[in-house]
Amino acid sequence: MSERQALAARTKFAYGVGQVAETIKSTGFDIFLFFYFTQVLGLSGTLAGxxxxxxxxxxxxxxxxxxxxxxxxxxxxxxxxxxxxVAAVPLGFAWFALFMPPASISQTGLFLWLAGFAILVRAIMTVYYVPYLALGAELSNDYEERTSVAAWRGVCGVAAAALVVLVGLALFFPDSAEFENGLLNPAGYPKVAMAGAIIMSLAILLSAWGTRDRIALLPKAPASLLRNPVREDIAAAWGNVSFRSLFIGTMLVAVSIGIVQTLNMHLNVYFWQLSSASIAFLAIGLLMGWPVGIVMTAPLHRRFDKKMTIIVAALIGPLAGNVAVVARLAGVFPDEGSPLFVPLIFGVLFISGVAAGLAVTSGASMMADVTQEHRFRTGRSQEGFLFSATAFTGKMAAAIGYLVAGMGLDLIGFPVQVEPSQVTLLEVNRLAMLNLSACVFGFASVCAYFFYNIDRTRQEHTRIELAAREALL
Known part of the structure; x- marks a missing residue:
């Protein structure tokens, strides 16, 4: 890969389709899983978290x-x-089983079922997703083409999220006379789990099949790499300032995301008192924002570079995501009957989606540049290790966020297995305040991103020097 490589659109599309599997898993966790086990099955927030x-x-x-x-x-x-x-089919089976605990199971049994199958789903997804991310960094060595690859992955992820939210909510969780909100109906969860299992498995197989013609062009594991112990790999990665920047920034963002994602559906159902149809409709705002942010990423990288783009996105995201909540708590947000109620929520969700699209696409492109510089400095092609190391800290931090949110629900005494009309104003206000605590971590990530030091000039110099060195081998 010594020359710049313009990838065919079909290759980038095939690669992007692979993101569908991870997005269905993550969106399913965020929208359905925690809410299902707490509000539908009655598991305590602490045990669920x-x-x-x-x-x-x-x-x-x-x-x-x-x-x-x-x-x-x-x-x-x-x-x-x-x-x-190898991960495709087992992932589908594990995902479906996660949503199928036995009837009349105890709190301990529910906890063990959730923990056990969540571990299994995530373990199988890791077998697939870490190599998949590394593959994206290896498809091209060009500064802008890497942003394009990340953008295709992001667009396919948005499409998958739209499929889950718009089709999943409308098709499997309609409101009814029996349930004020369709998400409280347990009958919908096996159906949405089965649909997700099939789509995830097919997406993985399609992505692998569609990118198979690139295998011969991808970097191979050199013999020298086989002799390096893990501690040397960790030390070499940590010695890269830009890697540390993304590592710490990801950690701080992940805590914020863990809290918000855990409480998101609780907020929609009880704080905003939205119906299933309204939740699906308003989610369009977020989903529309994502592709706008993704499309904006490449021109912003050309004008302002990747570092500034992700910093701006990290500032806008928490603000947009919580301004409506703060306004409602302050009593200045329109009431449910106002014609401005839905459009204002839609608007802030759209802006939040734009920021998310910018941040995710920028982060993926930046990490690809880090792997190139790491390869130049150390002679080691370790895209999988570097991407997974950043994912490691992100997931550890997100775990803390989920636990904090779950324990927070119990600490504020938020009721379970109740209709929205049965929850008091004090309880929903406490829920909103718990959600706002996530902003601190989101803003703190900006400080970490300031230390990232790979710009266009440095990346291009590294690419040329690396190509020249490898041409001599």
Whole structure:
């Protein structure tokens, strides 16, 4: 890969489709899983948060392991594709089982079921997703083309999220006379789990099949890499200032995300008192914002560079995501009957989506540049290890966020298995304040991103020098 490589659109599309599997998993966790086990099945918030935390910690530990193994893997099918293919079908089975606990199970049983199958789902996803991310960094060595690859992945992720929110909520959780909000109906969860299982497995197989023609062009594991102990890999990665910047920034953002994602559906159902149809409609604002942010990323990288783009996104995201909540708590937000109620929520969600699209696409592109510089400095092609190391800290921090949110629900005495009309104003206001605590961590990530030091000029110089050096080998 010594020359700049313009990838075919079909290759980038095939790669992007692979994001569908991870997005369905993460969106399913965020929208359905925690709410299902607490509000529908009656598991306490602390136990639910602890179960998700245990799964995330296990997941975080396995990420670097899979990345390390994938970096060292040698086969005629390359370093990444064998892991992607082997995970596809088992992931579907584990995902469906996660939503199928036995009837009349105890609190302890529910906790063990949630923790056990959440661990299994995340472990299998790791086998697929870490090599998949590394593959994205290896498809091209060009500064702007890497942003394009990340953008295709982001667009496919948005499409998957839209599928879950718009189709999943409307099709499987309609409101009825029996349930004020369709999400309280237990009959919808096995159906949405089955649909997700099938789509995830097919997306993985399609991505692996559509990128198989690139295998011969991808970097191989050199013999020297096979002799390096893990501690040397960790030390070499930590010695890279830009890697540390993304590592710490990801950690802070992940705590914020863990809190928000845990409480998101509770906020929609009880604080805003939205119906299932309204939740799906308003989610369009967030989903519309994502592709706008993704499309804006490349021109912003050309004008302001990647570092400034992610810093701005990290500032805007928490503000947009919480301004409506603060306004409602302050008594200045329109009432439910106002014609401005839904459009204002839609607007702030759209802005939040734009910021998220910018941040995720920028972060993926920046990490690809870090892996190139790491390869230049150390001679080691370790995309899997570096991507997984950042994912490690993100998941560990997100685990803390889930636990904090779950325990917070119990500390504020938030009721379970109740309709929205049965929850008091004091209880929903406490829920909103608990959600706002996530902003602190989101803003703090900006401080970490300031230390990132790879710009266009430095990346181009590294690319040329690396190509020249490898041409002599």
């Amino acid at each position: 602890l179960a998700v935390m245990v799964a995330l910690v296990f997941d975080a530990i396995t990420d670097p392991m899979v990345g390390y193994i994938s970096d060292h893997w040698r086969s005629r099918h390359g370093r990444r594709h064998p892991f992607m293919v």
